[in-house]
Amino acid sequence: MLSAEGLRHAFGEGRGQVVALDGVSFDLTSGQTLAIFGPNGAGKTTLLKVLAGLIHPQVGSVHVTGGRRAIGWIGHQSHLYEHLTVRENLLFWAALYGVPAARRGPRAAEVLGRLGMARRADQPVWSLSRGLAQRAAIAKALIHDPSVLLLDEPFTGLDLAAAAELRALLGELRVGGAAGGGRVLVLATHNVDEGVELATDVAFQRRGRFVHFAPRGGRGPAEIAEAYRRAVVDG
Amino acid sequence: MGELLVQAWTVARKDLVLEFRTRTALISAVVFTALVLTVFNFGRDPTAVPTIDLAPTILWVTFTFAAMLALNRAFQLELENQALEGLLVSPLSRTSLYWGKLIANLVFVAVVEGVGLPLFVLFFDVPVGRVLVPLIGVIALATLGFVAVGTLFSALVIRTRFAELLLVVILLPFLVPPLIGAVQVTARLLGGRPLSEAVGYLKLLAAYDIVFVSLASFLFRFTVDE
Amino acid sequence: MSLAHKGRRITLVALVCVAAVYVRALAFTPVERLQGPAQKIFYLHVPAALWTEAAMILVGLAGTFYLFLKDPRLDRFAEASAEVGTVFATIVLTTGPIWGKPIWGTWWTWDARLTSTLFLFFLYVGYLLVRGAVRDPGLRARYAAVLGICGMCLVPFIHLSVFLFRTLHPQPIILKPSAPSLPSSMLATWLFSLTAFTLLYVGFVTQRYALSLARDAQRGGSPEAGPV
Numbered sequence: 001m002l003s004a005e006g007l008r009h010a011f012g013e014g015r016g017q018v019v020a021l022d023g024v025s026f027d028l029t030s031g032q033t034l035a036i037f038g039p040n041g042a043g044k045t046t047l048l049k050v051l052a053g054l055i056h057p058q059v060g061s062v063h064v065t066g067g068r069r070a071i072g073w074i075g076h077q078s079h080l081y082e083h084l085t086v087r088e089n090l091l092f093w094a095a096l097y098g099v100p101a102a103r104r105g106p107r108a109a110e111v112l113g114r115l116g117m118a119r120r121a122d123q124p125v126w127s128l129s130r131g132l133a134q135r136a137a138i139a140k141a142l143i144h145d146p147s148v149l150l151l152d153e154p155f156t157g158l159d160l161a162a163a164a165e166l167r168a169l170l171g172e173l174r175v176g177g178a179a180g181g182g183r184v185l186v187l188a189t190h191n192v193d194e195g196v197e198l199a200t201d202v203a204f205q206r207r208g209r210f211v212h213f214a215p216r217g218g219r220g221p222a223e224i225a226e227a228y229r230r231a232v233v234d235g
Numbered sequence: 236m237g238e239l240l241v242q243a244w245t246v247a248r249k250d251l252v253l254e255f256r257t258r259t260a261l262i263s264a265v266v267f268t269a270l271v272l273t274v275f276n277f278g279r280d281p282t283a284v285p286t287i288d289l290a291p292t293i294l295w296v297t298f299t300f301a302a303m304l305a306l307n308r309a310f311q312l313e314l315e316n317q318a319l320e321g322l323l324v325s326p327l328s329r330t331s332l333y334w335g336k337l338i339a340n341l342v343f344v345a346v347v348e349g350v351g352l353p354l355f356v357l358f359f360d361v362p363v364g365r366v367l368v369p370l371i372g373v374i375a376l377a378t379l380g381f382v383a384v385g386t387l388f389s390a391l392v393i394r395t396r397f398a399e400l401l402l403v404v405i406l407l408p409f410l411v412p413p414l415i416g417a418v419q420v421t422a423r424l425l426g427g428r429p430l431s432e433a434v435g436y437l438k439l440l441a442a443y444d445i446v447f448v449s450l451a452s453f454l455f456r457f458t459v460d461e
Numbered sequence: 462m463s464l465a466h467k468g469r470r471i472t473l474v475a476l477v478c479v480a481a482v483y484v485r486a487l488a489f490t491p492v493e494r495l496q497g498p499a500q501k502i503f504y505l506h507v508p509a510a511l512w513t514e515a516a517m518i519l520v521g522l523a524g525t526f527y528l529f530l531k532d533p534r535l536d537r538f539a540e541a542s543a544e545v546g547t548v549f550a551t552i553v554l555t556t557g558p559i560w561g562k563p564i565w566g567t568w569w570t571w572d573a574r575l576t577s578t579l580f581l582f583f584l585y586v587g588y589l590l591v592r593g594a595v596r597d598p599g600l601r602a603r604y605a606a607v608l609g610i611c612g613m614c615l616v617p618f619i620h621l622s623v624f625l626f627r628t629l630h631p632q633p634i635i636l637k638p639s640a641p642s643l644p645s646s647m648l649a650t651w652l653f654s655l656t657a658f659t660l661l662y663v664g665f666v667t668q669r670y671a672l673s674l675a676r677d678a679q680r681g682g683s684p685e686a687g688p689v
Contacts, residue, residue, distance in 0.1 A: 054323055054461060075323045079317060081312075084252065096246075097325060157304075203246045280624070387607070391607060404590055407583055407587070411623075439621055447611075
């Protein structure tokens with residue numbers, strides 16, 4: 001469903017070159033959630049951007065079943081236009097993702113209802129609080145019912161309650177999806193405590209490389225944190 | 236092709252809704268146009284230089300300056316919440332994005348020109364009644380060319396320092412051919428001379444449009460990607 | 462022999478050639494009947510003008526190939542060619558008025574070739590400014606390539622629009638130095654001068670290319686702002 005093969009990408013040239021991706025390969029099928037942990041500058045965002053087709057990797061390739069249409073992206077930024085209402089934003093993105101015109105309205109209402117935003121639908125985005133804006137951003141990412149969700153530090157800037165809410169939502173999203181067999185989630189974060197429970201697979205990224213990549217098995221946050229410390233911080 | 240245009244129109248419509256809802260840029264551009272026309276009136280000696288000699292220059296300098304304001308805002312508004320990133324992740328093709336921006340810019344500039352032209356006629360008492368249709372044709376022909384190049388360049392400078400200043404500097408040489416052509420054709424129209432006299436310039440304008448609209452459509456994909 | 466040495470040697474040969482052109486022009490080529498000695502400046506002016514345009518076209522071609530091949534050498538060449546083109550444009554814009562003063566009686570006229578060189582000069586300045594405003598080398602090369610390709614396509618349009626403008630508003634005196642009626646001795650001198658300027662272009666570009674290689678090696682290829 002989502003596979004990456006031998007990805008390599010570097011910024012700059014000569015001695016100042018920064019290698020952001022170095023020999024990264026994986027293959028995820030529906031229902032799998034890959035959590036990528038790594039310090040800032042490890043290349044996590046570059047990896048997600050390569051998966052999303054924002055950056056063309058210098059070496060290697062990415063394959064997504066269904067192409068760009070199948071990808072939903074939740075990053076640091078909401079991608080919402082402040083002077084459009086939440087609904088107008090959703091209808092615009094639905095159109096770009098090729099949702100048939102007749103389906104756009106009902107689909108927007110459905111997503112907004114699910115996120116508890118129905119009453120806010122006709123407010124302009126600039127009038128929303130931070131938490132609500134984050135929810136609107138998630139609604140935007142889900143509007144075309146993507147089968148692959150890419151999440152770049154989604155918990156940053158959320159308070160504890162909002163983070164817990166997001167975790168619960170992501171847990172639900174894992175099992176849904178167009179095919180019914182569950183979605184693929186790729187979650188990048190620098191904080192090991194966040195999102196470990198969601199993951200079926202865990203990777204540690206350091207200087208562009210996956211220094212650890214294995215199924216989570218029954219490991220809990222403490223064990224993962226210990227493994228992370230050994231592999232990344234001390235390694 | 237149909238899909239390409241539908242997507243382009245989706246982007247353009249969104250831009251125009253945003254534009255007419257906030258109105259800041261549009262009102263600025265219209266006021267700017269009126270201001271430039273007024274300044275030109277005081278910048279000449281009405282007893283020495285007949286208006287008709289200066290009129291084409293005044294018209295085109297005003298239009299090109301006003302267009303610059305439009306071009307600057309085209310991609311600025313995509314930087315809000317990094318919406319540009321969202322557009323690039325979506326299945327929207329780069330060519331559709333370019334055409335969407337081009338359409339929105341053309342509508343914006345057309346509105347400004349639509350206000351500017353009557354003001355110009357009013358302020359300078361230029362007889363345009365007989366030549367209105369060909370005059371609008373020339374305005375459309377010249378505007379398409381430099382807005383096409385300007386839309387490409389506004390995407391080019393968006394990730395650089397001093398984006399607004401840089402856009403003006405790099406666009407300037409590209410304004411020369413359409414500006415010379417438009418001024419010359421306009422002068423002949425306002426002077427009541429037959430359009431056949433300006434056939435060389437009309438060919439130049441048409442060729443410029445064809446070359447730069449296709450070139451910019453092709454090159455745009457190299458400007459927006461990271 | 463290093464690239465920088467090679468470049469320096471070619472430049473030296475070119476400069477000797479330019480000097481030789483002038484020895485030939487001043488001592489062995491007849492004085493033009495109407496313009497007198499002022500016409501001699503054309504042996505500097507016209508080849509420089511030709512290479513100003515040629516350099517822009519080479520910048521555009523290098524950009525075209527860069528977009529497909531992603532070879533940084535092409536971008537390095539484009540940068541070198543643009544800077545040398547700027548120098549040549551400056552030569553044209555300074556020698557033009559020096560010639561214009563005695564012949565036209567004014568320092569500046571909106572003569573076709575002079576005007577189009579002026580616009581080319583602006584084009585070069587914009588191109589180099591964009592290079593200076595982008596930090597990432599990959600991004601800089603891509604942006605420069607796009608602008609270079611547009612610049613290349615603009616050259617004939619500037620030529621044409623300025624030419625149309627001039628033919629419809631003739632200057633009081635139109636002197637065409639490159640008219641086919643040019644005496645054979647003048648033509649020979651002029652061709653010699655063109656060769657000298659071609660060498661000069663190659664020499665300058667080679668040196669500039671070597672310089673940018675050395676700069677990147679020294680700074681460890683750190684994403685420094687390019688020269689403005």
